[in-house]
Amino acid sequence: MTYALYYSPGAASMAVHWMLIEAQIPFEARLINIDEGAQHDPEYRRLNPAGRVPTLIVDGVPRHESTALLMLLAERHPAAGLAPAPGSPERAEWLELMVFMANTVLPAMRDWFYAGEDGDPAGAEAVQALARRRIEQSWDRLDALLADGRAYLVGGKLSTADFLAVMLMRWSRNMPRKALAWPHLAVYIGKLRALPSFIELNVREGLSDWSNPAS
Ligand SMILES: N[C@@H](CCC(=O)N[C@@H](CS)C(=O)NCC(=O)O)C(=O)O
Structure with missing residues (x-):
């Protein structure tokens, strides 16, 4: 299973990025800075015609929608335990x-x-x-x-x-x-x-404006 995540710091890609880190799933991170308009690049538009992030390349196929991507990853990596099993009460x-x-x-x-x-x-x-x-x-x-x-x-x-x-x-x-x-x-x-996975996520995305105060 191979993954490449197109993300922009703090955007809808963040939940997927967090899950990949928490579950220790190997992936490649590719920056698409939406503040700089990188989502409109024709090359990116070929992967995501709506020009939005995230895009997750799953075994070579571009997939979209943060919620669907989280559910897909949970299904493909059940050992990570990040979704209640089908048929369970939760x-x-x-x-x-x-x-x-x-x-x-x-x-x-x-x-x-x-x-x-x-x-x-x-x-x-x-x-x-x-x-x-x-x-x-x-x-x-x-x-x-x-x-x-x-x-x-x-x-x-x-x-x-x-x-x-x-x-x-x-x-x-x-x-x-x-x-x-x-x-x-x-x-x-x-x-x-x-x-720790949230702290690591913020480091990787270069974000520091919504952290717990240092104790
Ligand atoms: N429903 C989509 C929403 C994606 C979305 O709206 N992403 C925003 C960032 S949070 C985006 O790409 N904005 C750039 C733009 O619309 O130009 C998802 O959950 O993946």
Whole structure:
């Protein structure tokens, strides 16, 4: 099995990058800096016609969509234990959360950040207002789930749902109400950010603006 990840620091590629590091799956990392417009290069567009990151080359075939990539990697590397096994009691909750993040939180984040580019700039403010409401309602839902003191979202152990959730929570860091403002999310984020794989991920992506304070 061979992998090459096209990533941009802090972008939707981050969850996949984190999983590859945590599971110690060999891969090649290829930088596509979206702040510099590298996603529009014709060469990259051949791999990802939408001009977005991530792209994961899986055994020579370009694959897309961060949530699908996490689920695919979990399926191909079951020994890593990063998703509840099919048929296990936790599987339904994991599926539900992965789909919730993919079809509610990710699109709202896209609207928050790209309303003026993806749509008519004149309507961007209204789009962003709705996106913000959806994002904050999502934090309400995840905060309530974590209120029982669980360290991870599903099944008492680290899973792909945590990679996706923490990446999304990070994106809220400059929003009017950041995920860290929710009490149970703050505890959860603190624990997940302390994982050696998250620290290593930030080093590899050159990120330092959303780390736990040094103790
Ligand atoms: N649903 C996609 C979203 C991908 C996406 O929107 N990526 C953003 C970065 S977070 C991107 O590539 N932006 C560059 C652009 O749209 O020009 C996924 O989860 O992979």
